[in-house]
Amino acid sequence: xxxxxxxxxxxxTEQIRVDDLIEEFIGxxxxxxxxxxxxxxxxxxxxxxRAAELVKQHNLPVTFHGNTGIGFDxxxxxxxxxxxxxxxxxxxxxRAKEPRGMLYDAAEMAPFIRAVLDATADTGILVGVEDFPxxxxxxxxxxxxxAAVIDDPRFGMLVDVGHMNMYLTSERYYAxxxxxxxxxxxxxxxxxxxxxxxxxxxxxxxxxxxxxxxFAAVADAARxxxxxxxxxxxxxxxxxxxxxxxxxxxxxxxxxxxxTLWPTA
Numbered sequence: 001x002x003x004x005x006x007x008x009x010x011x012x013t014e015q016i017r018v019d020d021l022i023e024e025f026i027g028x029x030x031x032x033x034x035x036x037x038x039x040x041x042x043x044x045x046x047x048x049x050r051a052a053e054l055v056k057q058h059n060l061p062v063t064f065h066g067n068t069g070i071g072f073d074x075x076x077x078x079x080x081x082x083x084x085x086x087x088x089x090x091x092x093x094x095r096a097k098e099p100r101g102m103l104y105d106a107a108e109m110a111p112f113i114r115a116v117l118d119a120t121a122d123t124g125i126l127v128g129v130e131d132f133p134x135x136x137x138x139x140x141x142x143x144x145x146x147a148a149v150i151d152d153p154r155f156g157m158l159v160d161v162g163h164m165n166m167y168l169t170s171e172r173y174y175a176x177x178x179x180x181x182x183x184x185x186x187x188x189x190x191x192x193x194x195x196x197x198x199x200x201x202x203x204x205x206x207x208x209x210x211x212x213x214x215f216a217a218v219a220d221a222a223r224x225x226x227x228x229x230x231x232x233x234x235x236x237x238x239x240x241x242x243x244x245x246x247x248x249x250x251x252x253x254x255x256x257x258x259x260t261l262w263p264t265a
Contacts, residue, residue: 002262003061003087004255005032005232007194008051009039010205011244011251018043019050026058028252029259032087034192034232037066037075052081061087063192063230065130065158068094068112076119087230088126088191089116090158104132106145114148117155126191126229128156131163139187156191159183162198162205162234165213169200179214183221190227193218194234195258205236207250208257219261231258 006025008018018040022033033055040048055062062085064078079086091113096105109129116127127149133139139150149155164182167174174182183190195218197211198204208215233254237247 002228003032003230004030004258005034005061005063005230006030006251006255007034007036007065007232007234007236009036010234010236010238012039012043013244016244017047019047019054022051022054022058022060025251026060029255030233032061032063032230032232034063034065034230034234035078035082037064037070037078040078041070041074048078049081055082055085060085061230063087063232064089065091065232067092068109072112072115072119075116079120079123079125083123086123086125088128088156089120090128090130090192093129093132104142106132106142110146110148113155117149117152120154124154126154126156127152128158128188128191130158130194131160132157133187135185136187150188156189156229157186158192158194159186159190160194160196160234161213161215161218162194162196162203165198165200165211166203169212179217180221180224183225186225190222190225191229193222193227193229193231195231195254196234196236203239205234205239207235207247207254210240210250215257216261219258223262231262233258 008021011021012018062082068091094105094108095102113127133142197206197208197213199211237244
């Protein structure tokens, strides 16, 4: 059974703290919350603690998203603070430049992920990387570096469908591939979705219908591979020239559209 989350880091302002958002978005119909670890670190400590109290009070599944630069101790502090509501932890993929070009730095990511998996062994928390590895060919290429985590049953991946839309629209490798093909090629269980729209060429993080992505096909493809995780609507007003106040109606209508496509939460 999937959950419907919002990306809280997209909606905070100097006047609105992360804890101010939780009951507002519950009112829109969201039943989960996604937090950026870097964003939490920048928030007042009392705001973070109040946010943790609210997600426990409302029994909301929580996801953390960030990068390995947050530091292991800081991440574990947030896990402890929000437990037992933490459902999954995901990271942006790190990259390293070398003579062959810019490649994913799986050798750097794997030890950090292994440490997180070990530290959360008794919790059931799922751990993964955003859009990595994207297919079985990539999993094989990075297989040696990922050997410490690739077979762990709690290791999966986050799929950002806005990024997928750009790949399918404008990258030669994906020419002719459908959304179903893209999902069928994923080599790991999908533990979280990031949902937002764009024109296929820019990472605009828009609401459903602002761009060209077929979200009915996304829902069908995700269902077909058995996705049952957290679906996080990641509308980011600043990335398409808008503001949180102007986009608030879209936070509600986009959720309603997604619930129509996937009414099982």
